[in-house]
Amino acid sequence: MSTVAETTKADLTSEEQAHLSDRAKGERNLGWRLAGPAFIVMLLVTLYPIGYAVYLSLFNYRLTDPAGKKMVWLQNYITALSDPLFWQAFVTTLVIVIVTLVFELILGMAIAMVMHRVVWPRRTLRTVVLIPYAIVTVVSGFSWLYAAQIDTGFFNHWLHFLTFGGFSENFNWFGGRWSSLTIICLSEIWKTTPFMSLLLLAGLAQVDSAQEEAAKVDGATWMQRFTKVILPNMKAALMVALLFRTLDAVRIYDNPYVMTGGANKTQTLSMLVGTETVSRVEIGMGSALAVILFLIVLIIAFIFVKLFKVDLTTSGRS
Amino acid sequence: MKRLRPPRRGIAISAAVLMATTGLAACGGSGGSGSGPAHLTWYINPDVGNADASKGGQATLAKECSQASGGKYRIKVQLLPNSASDQRIQLLRRLAGGDKTMDLMSVDPAFVSEFAAAGYFAPVPKNMIDDFKADRVQSSIDASTYGGKLMSVPFWSNTQLLWYKKSVAKKAGLDMSKPITWDQLIKGAQRAKMQIGVQAKLYEGYSVWINALVAGAGGEVVKNPNATYENIKLGLDTKAGKDAAKIIHDVSSTGVGGPAMGNSTETESLNLFSSKKGGFLVNWPYTYGAYAGKDKADVAATMYPQTVQGEKAAPPYGGIQLAVGKDSQHADLAYQAAACITNQKHQADYMAASGNPASRKGAYETAEVKKAFPNGIAAEIRKSLDVAAARPLTPYWGDISTALQQKFSPPSSVNQQTPAKTQSFILKVLNGKALL
Numbered sequence: 036m037s038t039v040a041e042t043t044k045a046d047l048t049s050e051e052q053a054h055l056s057d058r059a060k061g062e063r064n065l066g067w068r069l070a071g072p073a074f075i076v077m078l079l080v081t082l083y084p085i086g087y088a089v090y091l092s093l094f095n096y097r098l099t100d101p102a103g104k105k106m107v108w109l110q111n112y113i114t115a116l117s118d119p120l121f122w123q124a125f126v127t128t129l130v131i132v133i134v135t136l137v138f139e140l141i142l143g144m145a146i147a148m149v150m151h152r153v154v155w156p157r158r159t160l161r162t163v164v165l166i167p168y169a170i171v172t173v174v175s176g177f178s179w180l181y182a183a184q185i186d187t188g189f190f191n192h193w194l195h196f197l198t199f200g201g202f203s204e205n206f207n208w209f210g211g212r213w214s215s216l217t218i219i220c221l222s223e224i225w226k227t228t229p230f231m232s233l234l235l236l237a238g239l240a241q242v243d244s245a246q247e248e249a250a251k252v253d254g255a256t257w258m259q260r261f262t263k264v265i266l267p268n269m270k271a272a273l274m275v276a277l278l279f280r281t282l283d284a285v286r287i288y289d290n291p292y293v294m295t296g297g298a299n300k301t302q303t304l305s306m307l308v309g310t311e312t313v314s315r316v317e318i319g320m321g322s323a324l325a326v327i328l329f330l331i332v333l334i335i336a337f338i339f340v341k342l343f344k345v346d347l348t349t350s351g352r353s
Numbered sequence: 354m355k356r357l358r359p360p361r362r363g364i365a366i367s368a369a370v371l372m373a374t375t376g377l378a379a380c381g382g383s384g385g386s387g388s389g390p391a392h393l394t395w396y397i398n399p400d401v402g403n404a405d406a407s408k409g410g411q412a413t414l415a416k417e418c419s420q421a422s423g424g425k426y427r428i429k430v431q432l433l434p435n436s437a438s439d440q441r442i443q444l445l446r447r448l449a450g451g452d453k454t455m456d457l458m459s460v461d462p463a464f465v466s467e468f469a470a471a472g473y474f475a476p477v478p479k480n481m482i483d484d485f486k487a488d489r490v491q492s493s494i495d496a497s498t499y500g501g502k503l504m505s506v507p508f509w510s511n512t513q514l515l516w517y518k519k520s521v522a523k524k525a526g527l528d529m530s531k532p533i534t535w536d537q538l539i540k541g542a543q544r545a546k547m548q549i550g551v552q553a554k555l556y557e558g559y560s561v562w563i564n565a566l567v568a569g570a571g572g573e574v575v576k577n578p579n580a581t582y583e584n585i586k587l588g589l590d591t592k593a594g595k596d597a598a599k600i601i602h603d604v605s606s607t608g609v610g611g612p613a614m615g616n617s618t619e620t621e622s623l624n625l626f627s628s629k630k631g632g633f634l635v636n637w638p639y640t641y642g643a644y645a646g647k648d649k650a651d652v653a654a655t656m657y658p659q660t661v662q663g664e665k666a667a668p669p670y671g672g673i674q675l676a677v678g679k680d681s682q683h684a685d686l687a688y689q690a691a692a693c694i695t696n697q698k699h700q701a702d703y704m705a706a707s708g709n710p711a712s713r714k715g716a717y718e719t720a721e722v723k724k725a726f727p728n729g730i731a732a733e734i735r736k737s738l739d740v741a742a743a744r745p746l747t748p749y750w751g752d753i754s755t756a757l758q759q760k761f762s763p764p765s766s767v768n769q770q771t772p773a774k775t776q777s778f779i780l781k782v783l784n785g786k787a788l789l
Contacts, residue, residue: 095785098449099471099748103581111785120788311788314442315752316449320785 092323098316111323132284143231168229176293179222238272274345395457401707409706418693448473455678462496469499470748475684493712507712511671514654521632542609547632550622560754566597568667568742569660575745582783594772605764615763639708670741
């Protein structure tokens with residue numbers, strides 16, 4: 036492709052500008068024709084459901100009571116946003132997002148730097164690191180559930196042993212909100228840190244080693260090199276990694292569903308949407324909550340793109 | 354060229370296999386409309402045999418009725434999840450999605466109204482209605498009826514009894530031959546330093562208890578079950594509601610409900626009853642077969658306790674109704690199968706083998722049932738079924754029940770304000786003013 040393009044370009048250098056723009060127009064048309072069908076399919080499978088959800092969210096509509104369907108305009112949104120249960124789920128989700136993000140970023144960075152420096156078992160190491168990410172979330176959720184439960188678990192046994200009996204062997208991790216969230220976050224961190232470290236590794240590869248060496252020669256400490264050379268150079272990749280993980284974490288569902296089922300105030304926003312639409316079949320309220328969740332995701336993406344100036348196109352190319 | 358052959362042959366073989374299997378699948382899908390028996394799918398709730406046809410459970414009935422049909426239909430069973438709420442979700446999703454395989458299903462009576470109101474059931478053939486009502490206990494007919502019409506076929510009809518150990522009742526100074534009130538029971542258990550097994554975990558069983566207590570005081574959780582959500586009237590913020598709350602409070606605060614009362618389902622309460630501390634238990638008839646203690650001869654049953662002295666007790670009604678999905682391609686055959694499944698012989702066989710009481714009165718007179726429920730327990734179940742109160746037959750029971758459990762949990766927090774608070778919360782939820 037590129038050779039053809041180069042030869043035609045060379046041939047065209049002496050020709051008129053108008054001809055070139057005709058060609059550009061043709062290319063653009065071809066581009067549309069090639070990408071158009073995919074674009075339309077994309078619109079159909081994403082825009083239509085989103086639009087339908089927005090439409091449904093204006094109704095008081097229960098699947099088993101079609102006759103009771105009633106237009107209530109924004110009442111569902113008002114109810115949801117003024118309901119204590121919604122804010123409880125919001126706080127739970129927010130806590131999970133912040134805690135997991137901080138730990139994943141630090142651990143992911145550390146693992147990425149190790150992977151970047153290590154020469155010998157490079158490929159093996161990268162594969163090994165990816166294993167937790169390759170496990171289905173429900174399966175990893177159950178593994179952590181069984182590991183922390185009183186009857187099947189080994190956590191309590193080891194904590195009891197390592198604290199010389201200070202930690203009760205009968206501690207019920209899933210008996211309270213914060214202890215449940217601890218295990219949920221641990222499981223989430225264990226599972227998605229590899230993804231983070233891979234994205235960060237790609238960022239580290241962009242850093243010009245000449246700059247690093249120059250800083251070293253100038254007598255910069257390791258910390259100075261890290262904050263002044265490495266981080267600014269990989270900012271784009273870092274931000275993309277953060278954005279992806281935040282959007283992912285906001286939608287968290289499987290881990291808490293498997294471990295607590297939402298008991299002890301550990302219900303997340305996605306689970307709330309699930310309960311309303313799937314078990315209560317309150318399609319209207321469920322859609323309103325789903326739209327709210329979608330808006331939260333949009334706001335986060337907007338904050339990242341505008342305030343932190345993440346350019347998805349350039350870092351995507353790198 | 355020769356080298357290319359084996360892979361090509363491989364492709365040809367796999368293509369042939371693929372075509373053969375799709376051909377077979379198409380065959381199975383057609384459901385024998387032309388020749389051979391029609392394939393009926395029966396979604397069953399877990400019971401004694403589950404999908405195993407050799408244990409006397411629903412799978413056995415399916416096998417026997419398939420054989421008895423003389424080649425008209427063949428019933429295949431599909432096992433539903435364990436908990437009533439998960440069963441509801443699975444049935445509901447399939448019914449709402451227009452699944453054509455919903456030929457027969459075992460439905461908890463608490464959800465029959467919801468499905469019937471949504472129009473998910475195929476109408477019962479007019480000429481079969483009398484047959485399905487014949488010889489059935491009234492509570493099972495009531496549970497199958499919605500809006501004055503029979504919507505499903507009565508299959509099991511469960512009811513709770515007051516189980517007790519004769520030795521403990523003697524020690525507690527209670528005369529079990531007369532009707533007992535909850536108050537007497539609590540005081541008796543305190544005197545004997547024994548515990549009462551109840552179901553008070555956050556699940557459907559807790560609603561069963563609350564509803565029985567309210568009904569026993571002459572009240573109703575829902576006053577107009579056929580109303581829409583905007584016009585529904587609740588009867589919790591009443592004297593009956595407060596009487597019910599007082600009993601739950603007393604059982605919890607006196608400690609006779611046991612240390613794990615707030616986590617207790619049918620299984621936990623039965624375990625408590627089987628233990629040395631257990632003296633009394635309110636539970637379904639399967640208790641007798643499942644009782645694990647060595648002193649089984651000491652176990653007896655009587656009518657469910659009264660909420661208010663002198664007012665007739667209202668034992669909970671449970672059970673299973675058989676329903677036919679509206680999109681079933683063999684609705685007529687499915688109803689024929691339902692008639693076979695619930696005939697006199699199968700009702701008695703099933704009750705004796707599974708411990709789940711029949712809806713036919715005749716079954717209780719058979720020798721096999723009397724053998725499975727000795728010491729007059731069979732007659733006691735039959736008597737209880739005559740007065741049993743079903744949970745409100747409203748399409749909104751799912752939401753009402755969940756809200757009820759949430760506001761009454763943990764049982765130690767229940768006080769005289771709980772019924773009023775619960776009532777206003779339920780109304781808000783039904784009107785879309787609060788999340789559940």
